Amino acid sequence: xxxxxxxxxxxxxxxxxxxxxxxxxxxxxxxxxxxxxxxxxxxxxxxxxxxxxxxxxxxxxxxxxxxxxx
Numbered sequence: 001x002x003x004x005x006x007x008x009x010x011x012x013x014x015x016x017x018x019x020x021x022x023x024x025x026x027x028x029x030x031x032x033x034x035x036x037x038x039x040x041x042x043x044x045x046x047x048x049x050x051x052x053x054x055x056x057x058x059x060x061x062x063x064x065x066x067x068x069x070x
Contacts (some may be wrong), residue, residue, distance in 0.1 A: 005023065007065040008023075008065075010034075010062050011060065012059060013056065013059045014059065022051070036058065039058050
């Protein structure tokens with residue numbers, strides 16, 4: 001069975017320095033390497049599209065890397 005996984009890399013909007021990432025799987029999404037507890041608390045339970053739309057409020061931009069896992 002094929003599983004679709006996306007890695008969403010987060011970057012500081014001002015410097016474009018790497019900040020953290022989000023892993024999106026068929027079953028949901030989760031943060032990796034995120035230290036900002038306020039970001040976690042505010043976006044917890046949101047659909048991923050809502051999270052992506054709100055990231056600029058936290059001074060974050062993103063790029064999406066799609067991966068097909070067999």
